[in-house]
Amino acid sequence: MFVEFGFHATPTSKIAKEAGVANGTLFHYYKTKDELIFALYAHTKSHLTEYMYANASKDESLELVFKSIYTNTIEWAQENKPEFYFIQQFSTSPFYGLISHEEITKQAKPHLDFLQDGIxxxxxxxxxxxxxxxxxxxxIAGINQYLSSQEFSTDKQKKIINESFQLLWDMIT
Amino acid sequence: MFVEFGFHATPTSKIAKEAGVANGTLFHYYKTKDELIFALYAHTKSHLTEYMYANASKDESLELVFKSIYTNTIEWAQENKPEFYFIQQFSTSPFYGLISHEEITKQAKPHLDFLQDGIxxxxxxxxxxxxxxxxxxxxIAGINQYLSSQEFSTDKQKKIINESFQLLWDMIT
DNA sequence: ACAATGATTGACTAATCAGTCTACAAATAT
DNA sequence: ATATTTGTAGACTGATTAGTCAATCATTGT
Known part of the structure; x- marks a missing residue:
């Protein structure tokens, strides 16, 4: 609903109704609407992170591990478009600025370590x-935007992902 | 104010006050708040586009023209951070979906033509x-995000822009 | 069985907001 | 000079919103 209508155009009353609970129940779990929004962001972001590192055996070469993470990320985004869009919407909204710098670096740490290893x-x-x-x-955000802009067959989509991965990989290596 | 507080957390009353006019005056020029937001987006976007193609002599090589556009865009974004941030915020908000497909393609046309020539x-x-x-x-969005994330000296900034341009250029050629 | 704590409800409120309306002022046209 | 249009003002309104509250209901521990 946040993605469809925007943060403030989505009243808590409708959120409660959609969740099948009473208005008061919502505020029992989240003190404020903002707290709910932050919780939703953290929840969604951790889902993505979890999916990113799925099937990442440490035995593979760095390129293969990186490609697995790359592919997983795009797959997750394509299969969870509203969630991915929400992350982007949140990241470019004033809400993002209210997250502590510490929290952000903590979130990015594993990814940065991985890249540092590669260097x-x-x-x-x-x-x-x-x-x-x-x-x-x-x-990755760009590729997702492109893949969402039109309807591609699964094969065509895989081809795009492979080719764009090669572009990225060649760029950074 | 939209960038600082968000679209709905910026009441028309405060916009009018900030603009130094009465509430009614605002609605004399923009029938609705949404109309004002769309107008602001169009206005800002056209400012950026104008700046992008500044000093672009058609005599130069394609690479130099492209680099000029690239550099101009980043320069504009760095000198007009709120405006650039607004464009991004708008683009990932539900408002963007309300713009006609026609308008979007019309906006992108010159850029696409330029790239098509390069191909x-x-x-x-x-x-x-x-x-x-x-x-x-x-x-470009990424580079801007990076440049905004910390304070760089002008020289350092130029170096980053040059190096990242090279990465991009090598990727697409 | 009986506290005690936690969960759920939905009516309610105080505040806020987008947009209206009427009156007046300025500019322009005749 | 007068008439007509256009710009400006700000008080006002009806609708909507986040969040509260007092009252039940469910669960858990003893």
């Missing part, structure tokens, strides 16, 4: 990991 | 221009 192993080009991370995230 | 000239890799366009936009 240390002389696989990934030496550059600030923050920059690298941002570039990768933006790239 | 025809065998400078840019052959791929769907939509995809190319999205990748470039995402890349």
């Amino acid at each position: 240390k192993a002389a696989v990934i080009k030496p550059m600030p990991v923050d920059l690298l991370y941002t570039l990768i995230n933006s790239h | 025809k000239a065998a400078v840019i890799k052959p791929m769907p221009v939509d995809l190319l366009y999205t990748l470039i936009n995402s890349h």
